[in-house]
Amino acid sequence: EAQVTQNPRYLITVTGKKLTVTCSQNMNHEYMSWYRQDPGLGLRQIYYSMNVEVTDKGDVPEGYKVSRKEKRNFPLILESPSPNQTSLYFCASSAADRRNGYTFGSGTRLTVV
Amino acid sequence: RKEVEQDPGPFNVPEGATVAFNCTYSNSASQSFFWYRQDCRKEPKLLMSVYSSGNEDGRFTAQLNRASQYISLLIRDSKLSDSATYLCVKGYGGSQGNLIFGKGTKLSVKP
Numbered sequence: 341e342a343q344v345t346q347n348p349r350y351l352i353t354v355t356g357k358k359l360t361v362t363c364s365q366n367m368n369h370e371y372m373s374w375y376r377q378d379p380g381l382g383l384r385q386i387y388y389s390m391n392v393e394v395t396d397k398g399d400v401p402e403g404y405k406v407s408r409k410e411k412r413n414f415p416l417i418l419e420s421p422s423p424n425q426t427s428l429y430f431c432a433s434s435a436a437d438r439r440n441g442y443t444f445g446s447g448t449r450l451t452v453v
Numbered sequence: 454r455k456e457v458e459q460d461p462g463p464f465n466v467p468e469g470a471t472v473a474f475n476c477t478y479s480n481s482a483s484q485s486f487f488w489y490r491q492d493c494r495k496e497p498k499l500l501m502s503v504y505s506s507g508n509e510d511g512r513f514t515a516q517l518n519r520a521s522q523y524i525s526l527l528i529r530d531s532k533l534s535d536s537a538t539y540l541c542v543k544g545y546g547g548s549q550g551n552l553i554f555g556k557g558t559k560l561s562v563k564p
Contacts, residue, residue: 344559373552383497383540398551414476430496438544440500442552 342367346431346445353421353452361416361448363431371434372414373398373424373442374406378425383430389414394427459541465564470531476541477523485544488515488526490537491557499538501526512545531562549554 373388385398405417432442486503542556
């Protein structure tokens, strides 16, 4: 089944403790992207990648890092999480022509206390 | 600031009604547009890509008006299962890889 898989689905952590949210897609997509969704603010793009070793900042990159060493994986790293990073995170992927838009993972609900 | 604006609703309509959503965008360089639907606490799912000539998929019709910088979504013969939040999305930036989402329009279809 074609899908984007994020892990974990739920995570509660403490301020300052480094964490990684993994994202993997099995569709050989070139584009991958991370979003966060907050009430009243909608979906905002954190980082995106157009291919292996090619990444760029979205609208809200502060406090996040990404890497794209392999085509299928695009992990999101929070080096020192803070409570304002409590949010619902989505990973998404798309073929280069984007005719079928982005396919989203099921989301990761992160709480930083 | 590149933005996408939508009426947040909610739109409360009876089954069988026709409902239309509009969305305006602020960057005329944007080339790609989409409508997504999102159910409560779930991931967004692509409903339709929007092309310059407009396109239709069953009960759904999307239109793009570049001169006025808006896109629209028309849903005919609404079903209970159409209840969701509808997100207007535009692509911009390097090869249109960056996406900007509207905050969504909530639709509730009642029996």
